Amino acid sequence: MIVGKCKCGKNLILIGSPRGDPFVGCSGYPECKSTYSLPRGASILKTKCEKCGLPLISFGKPRQRACLDPKCGKEGKEPSNEVVGECPECGNDLIKRSGRYGEFIGCKGFPKCRFTKSIEEKS
Structure with a gap:
């Protein structure tokens, strides 16, 4: 892999x-x-x-x-929450997040609002 x-x-x-x-x-x-x-x-x-x-x-x-490189010393903290739009379900900001399967767009109102959207990878 x-x-x-x-x-x-x-x-x-x-x-x-x-x-x-x-x-x-x-x-x-x-x-x-x-x-x-x-x-x-x-x-x-x-x-x-x-x-x-x-x-x-x-x-x-x-x-x-x-x-992956321990010498890098960078901890995998969430990158600053970049606002990319408005949630169609609750009106809060949509922000870029990263999870187990890569980056995605999620509602800032989580966990009350569970709206998410995948980010299409550009090839």
């Missing part, structure tokens, strides 16, 4: 180690030796780190978010 781009330009892929612990490594191995370990039970999110562009990971209980 491809999870992003390596600094060398090749793909970063999810790899299972002989011990069974998954990690992310560069498809350009052995020329590029970039690897990133994953905490137990971590899932790779579609949302990218604002600082380095690598994917964010979600792990732990309660769930936390962080950049």
Whole structure:
């Protein structure tokens, strides 16, 4: 599974180690030796780190978010809530949010108003 781009330009892929612990490594191995370990039970999110562009990971209980690269030091906090319109159901602002499956548009009135809309990816 491809999870992003390596600094060398090749793909970063999810790899299972002989011990069974998954990690992310560069498809350009052995020329590029970039690897990133994953905490137990971590899932790779579609949302990218604002600082380095690598994917964010979600792990732990309660769930936390962080950049795939621990050296980046960027925590996966929600980006500033960008207003993108008005909710058709309650009239509150619609804001860009990110979740397990990537970015989406949701009502600022959540949890009272549960209106959401997916963001179409531009190819």
